[in-house]
């Protein structure tokens with residue numbers, strides 16, 4: 046039996062259940078100092094004074110770094126784009142509430158915290174605007190959305206399509222500001238060791254962080270080493286270099302001692318990105334049989350004054366449904382807020398909430414089953430590009446899901462199932478996410494004891510990457526998994542794509558597979574000296590081009606709505622996916638289930654609330670910012686269908702993000718089916734349920 | 745700031761240490777005793793990542809000052825296994841993938857060990873019916889484990905793992 050395809054418990058499992066696994070904030074050092082960022086309390090203006098003398102004499106305080114005394118940083122650092130969030134303590138400008146204005150460094154955590162609380166900072170505040178609305182006069186059309194994709198995509202005559210349509214749906218859906226809130230707060234420890242800047246950091250890709258630090262501090266890349274052995278969740282918030290690594294490196298450089306910087310939960314609400322709020326207007330025009338003649342998806346969202354990140358909610362329309370005329374557009378407004386960035390399923394997660402809700406509404410209007418409506422609008426080629434898909438097995442997901450869920454026994458009429466005060470309903474939604482591949486370097490070493498060591502700058506942020514890559518190596522070498530030693534998350538192992546965009550296993554897996562094959566070509570059996578082969582997949586991937594390669598899925602939900610309290614309970618979730626080859630069913634299942642839990646949280650719980658009066662959050666903590674706790678999560682069933690796709694020779698598509706996509710719509714559609722009320726604004730809180738009570742007897 | 749000497753017995757080892765009076769039990773164990781298995785997710789009592797057992801009961805150690813734990817018996821995640829033999833809860837977490845990133849896991853496991861004790865001591869939970877002792881089924885486990893957040897969403901595995909350990 047091959048290793049790939051069989052469930053394996055995690056290689057680091059023992060360390061994780063015994064407390065031996067060391068995360069960035071756990072790394073000890075002799076003479077360690079603790080840095081505490083002091084954050085701006087106004088959303089826009091200038092610093093007019095920082096009275097360091099007030100805290101300098103406090104016990105244990107070693108330094109207060111601020112724009113007047115901190116090392117100058119080189120501009121331009123950032124992954125794919127210069128990231129202004131890395132230009133820390135460089136000038137007196139305040140671009141948003143929660144921007145670092147100083148770093149207090151002290152001998153102990155308690156001393157640093159006390160001095161940071163006591164540090165007097167004076168500001169000159171300027172008028173600010175932190176309030177997003179779809180009617181904001183500052184909205185403009187950007188040239189590009191996330192990662193240089195076009196902002197607008199169009200073909201056909203939309204107006205003609207709409208006027209020829211027997212059924213027209215015109216709806217607006219909103220999603221709130223959401224935060225990753227990885228369980229592990231961002232942390233870094235930096236120190237100079239033998240002329241090298243050594244950083245252990247909580248990130249999703251140590252190579253890119255090393256590149257950024259080298260650039261910021263004008264160092265040769267060989268003078269920087271970044272590691273992230275264990276990472277306590279990322280979800281995009283640790284994809285790129287974040288302030289702790291920069292601040293710790295800055296302080297370690299000035300003070301010539303090891304420095305640790307760990308964010309508090311509140312710090313995380315302004316410094317590590319977030320999903321910006323969206324308002325999405327969808328217009329669908331259909332023939333009486335449900336066939337789409339016109340499809341329009343216009344997204345309005347917010348970004349910061351310092352960086353233009355545009356949440357690409359419209360991307361779902363480039364993949365999901367055929368329509369004679371298509372128009373996708375985005376607009377964005379710059380506000381005095383922190384920089385939004387990728388959060389699990391950027392674009393697809395909010396976009397699918399709108400689109401998959403709209404498809405449910407269209408099915409209702411046309412009197413067609415929601416699955417039949419989707420199948421009727423299956424595209425022959427990718428609607429956005431007109432190019433063929435490498436594989437497209439979404440219909441298999443619908444049908445397998447419908448069978449497992451008992452979908453076709455469902456009475457489509459809303460508001461007719463009761464269990465006392467609970468109103469019951471079911472709903473579904475489709476899911477899609479790109480299955481792309483990016484370059485990575487991997488080395489395979491045949492050791493003299495017969496084992497093989499794999500080195501790759503992969504990050505295991507909880508995905509099971511370490512284990513999956515060992516399985517891939519084992520098969521490529523025809524060795525038992527136990528004979529593979531995995532070394533990951535060390536920038537010294539060379540460039541490799543970060544753990545994001547569901548890139549990881551497909552991209553690193555390809556590099557590991559190639560390295561192992563190359564090693565096998567060089568040597569078989571046990572060498573007398575270790576033999577190492579290193580490969581980089583950049584050229585291979587260049588040759589692959591950027592085909593329309595996507596994962597798909599179908600999400601099903603059963604809910605109960607208490608019309609007296611407004612509570613929505615999810616009773617059952619089912620997801621069926623086409624995600625290419627599944628390397629490790631045990632951990633892939635956990636990833637997909639985890640994504641679906643995120644979808645549930647998005648549907649019912651998550652919302653960061655910003656106060657226009659002071660520009661910061663009202664709920665920047667885990668008591669005020671809700672995501673699902675154990676008792677909120679029902680039985681979740683996950684399955685996958687055959688999805689062969691060798692456009693990446695490993696056949697892997699990635700499972701990190703697709704699990705969240707479409708779940709919120711499935712739940713909202715189920716709430717409609719239960720109550721007859723459409724909820725187009727997330728999250729569907731008790732207050733919102735109570736504000737629009739369904740018709741009919743209460744109990 | 746004030747300093748005070750406290751005596752903590754942690755995982756069976758007695759330590760007399762002098763601490764800053766502001767130090768939480770969590771930070772004391774992590775920074776002074778080099779036991780970094782217990783995690784800090786919020787430092788505000790809202791996530792459960794720092795859960796330890798103090799005199800056999802689960803506490804969120806970020807909300808307990810070290811001086812308040814003076815003289816007490818503390819068990820951290822490093823003390824849950826019987827030397828090299830994993831506790832049944834730990835083994836079940838590994839076997840049933842009751843985690844992803846593992847950051848909430850030390851707290852989940854300490855909580856789960858306490859849940860099994862609380863249940864066998866006959867403590868009810870919010871979902872226990874008034875008149876009959878409930879079985880430790882999924883509904884009970886979910887409720888009793890809800891003080892420990894998991895952002896990876898590993899709850900299904902956690903519930904299965906606690907259920908299996910309860911049978912062991």
Ligand code: FES
Pocket residue numbers: 783784785786787788789790791792793794795804805806807
């Ligand atoms: S760290 Fe103690 S409850 Fe979160």
Ligand code: FES
Pocket residue numbers: 228277278507842843844845846847848849893894895896897898
């Ligand atoms: S396993 Fe990552 S937070 Fe629970």
